């Protein structure tokens with residue numbers, strides 16, 4: 374091995390990272406540099422087609438590609454990046470099977486970690502909304518939508534059925550538009566399989582902060598997109614934004630509340646936490662680079678590109694966060710790393726974009742390419758052809774094309790694969806007035822109040838509600854019905870906005886059985902409460918300690 378062999382570390386396996394590795398493999402000989410790429414998944418996600426996973430028009434595994442096959446000479450480290458030490462040129466990645474961190478030393482670093490959906494300042498969104506960026510997000514959303522349909526089909530309560538059949542998406546950019554269009558197409562296509570839903574209306578709502586969606590496109594195309602979506606039954610709420618969410622509704626800035634059980638949020642974005650911690654120059658919340666894509670103050674050592682950066686072209690225009698720009702930025706960065714190693718002319722980023730394309734669901738799209746504007750079926754065929762061509766590898770191209778062909782012939786798949794056993798502690802936010810559970814409901818979870826207050830109400834024989842107690846943070850309730858397999862003997866309603874910890878029965882039982890002392894406390898409590906008639910479902914944190 375050459376003693377001069379340089380260590381190049383690329384952080385991120387998205388468009389920017391993977392394409393940098395591919396170009397570097399072409400530009401540098403193996404004895405010139407060792408290339409390492411770190412990504413939390415061992416696959417690259419083709420985000421422009423991600424929304425098609427919702428309807429199943431592209432199979433889950435076909436919208437991704439294994440990084441090892443895309444970059445055959447690059448060492449892949451499938452781990453979480455925990456720390457970037459620019460001063461000492463060291464990257465720390467998370468432990469794997471062995472509980473030991475891994476340190477990677479570099480001569481040249483490429484930061485291409487993309488961005489994450491930012492729920493900061495939007496109460497309840499983290500707990501109740503689904504972001505849409507990764508393959509996992511797409512799988513979660515598809516499974517969730519199928520679950521809401523399954524539930525709506527058996528639900529007697531018409532109000533809850535309406536909530537289950539309402540789907541809200543925040544953000545009228547390309548990803549938001551594509552998600553609502555696919556969601557709407559999917560629900561329309563499969564509703565016929567649910568005997569009780571066939572004639573039941575569903576609601577798909579897109580919320581956007583500006584006066585028209587798809588701001589990146591010329592106005593006539595955006596207006597065409599709006600008309601098409603409306604014609605297909607999508608409701609558009611413009612000049613408003615998602616402000617907060619509870620497990621029962623989406624709350625908009627204007628005060629409008631939309632009762633629903635599905636909220637998808639595609640905006641706004643922020644830097645991944647590991648870059649937020651970096652002490653380096655940033656602009657508009659993104660890493661600041663020069664036109665050679667070198668990180669300010671780390672020229673010749675660190676390059677930053679893709680969605681995590683504020684990149685300007687030579688003409689001074691800001692490069693938008695798109696895949697086509699990330700790919701061109703990767704060429705520039707790879708050329709400049711090779712030039713730094715070998716000496717030679719460095720390249721400046723000058724790509725101004727070829728155009729924009731957006732799908733509006735089956736058979737319709739909008740396209741603006743090299744000044745030509747197209748809409749409808751022609752744009753949709755073009756959209757599919759271009760994105761299929763851009764998918765690297767013949768293998769994936771063939772798989773996607775056959776998925777599309779099969780989707781034209783057969784109805785969408787409706788199977789809801791269970792990814793893990795039904796379990797998981799949650800802490801949803803309930804707004805004042807929301808019901809946590811109703812008197813008569815089955816005891817399927819134990820609850821604890823993290824913050825806020827909840828009333829315990831019991832229905833009297835004349836139909837009125839009697840206030841039994843008001844619960845405050847630290848109080849817990851609901852274990853009586855879980856332990857006795859009986860139904861709830863009171864209703865719990867949020868008095869103020871409240872974050873409530875919910876431990877499903879399965880998890881509660883696992884804890885009871887594997888930690889006998891925990892089970893003992895609850896058995897003793899249940900006995901005490903059976904003997905007492907004062908507070909039927911409530912448990913005070915102070916009394917719990919005694």
Ligand SMILES: Cc1cc2nc3c(=O)[nH]c(=O)nc-3n(C[C@H](O)[C@H](O)[C@H](O)COP(=O)(O)OP(=O)(O)OC[C@H]3O[C@@H](n4cnc5c(N)ncnc54)[C@H](O)[C@@H]3O)c2cc1C
Nearest residue numbers: 385387388389413420421454487548679680694695696697
């Ligand atoms: C739904 C959707 C549709 C889109 N449609 C289009 C389109 O039609 N046309 C278009 O041009 N653009 C589109 N885009 C935008 C485009 O996909 C992005 O601009 C592009 O993916 C940016 O590439 P990137 O490499 O900067 O980031 P990403 O592709 O997001 O890659 C970042 C990578 O870093 C990894 N990572 C982050 N933090 C860590 C960590 N701490 N440890 C380990 N790994 C980490 C992530 O897992 C990810 O693999 C779309 C985006 C979305 C979400």
